[in-house]
Amino acid sequence: MNTLIQVIFAVMAALIVGAAMMAVTVRDIIHAALWLIASFFGVGALYLLLEAEFVAVVQVLVYVGAISILILFAVMLTRHLEHARHLVAGWRLAITIVICVALFAAVLVPTLLNHNWNMPMPVVTTEDGTVPPDEYLASTADIGRDFVFVYLLHFQIAGVLLTMALIGAIVIAFEERSRRGRVLTLAEEHILAEQRSRGTEEQAS
Secondary structure (H helix, E strand, O other): OHHHHHHHHHHHHHHHHHHHHHHHHOOOHHHHHHHHHHHHHHHHHHHHHOOOHHHHHHHHHHHHHHHHHHHHHHHHHOHHHOOOOOOOOOHHHHHHHHHHHHHHHHHHHHHHHHOOOOOOOOOOOOOOOOOOHHHOOOOHHHHHHHHHHHOHHHHHHHHHHHHHHHHHHHHHHHHHHHHHOOOOOHHHHHHHHHHHHHHHHHHHO
């Protein structure tokens, strides 16, 4: 069973790393967003493998269902920037990669070296069979009750803030659309590009 879990973990880790690398290396921004969604799915699967079901569901609902859709809407509303040149290229790109890898290693290496990988599971030693408060793990029901009772004000403030951000995004999109006129769909842009390429070939011949 442990071998199977390790194999699944290796597959999920390879999926996450591969999808993340594709998200930052592909030239099509739509494909980059889709690879990012695949990476988010892999992270959710890792949470599920760690038996953190609530965190896995939150990962899928928030990042895959909300953040990814927000990114796709932002891409569709700013399609005129799709063909912009990369700001970092050449030796600047190499220096940027080295700096990012060094910062990531500075955080990851001490954690890997100082972590106790053979930490034993906590043992319940109370007479009545209850778990001591220091070793208590909150369940999904406990987290839901805390959202409704303990952190109700914080939860409502976050909801109002997200609603205001959504309304602001809609207003900006309408203003941008009225300023630019009718926005072509991706299919119409593709057909227009093909017509232009055909016209260029006919002129050349």
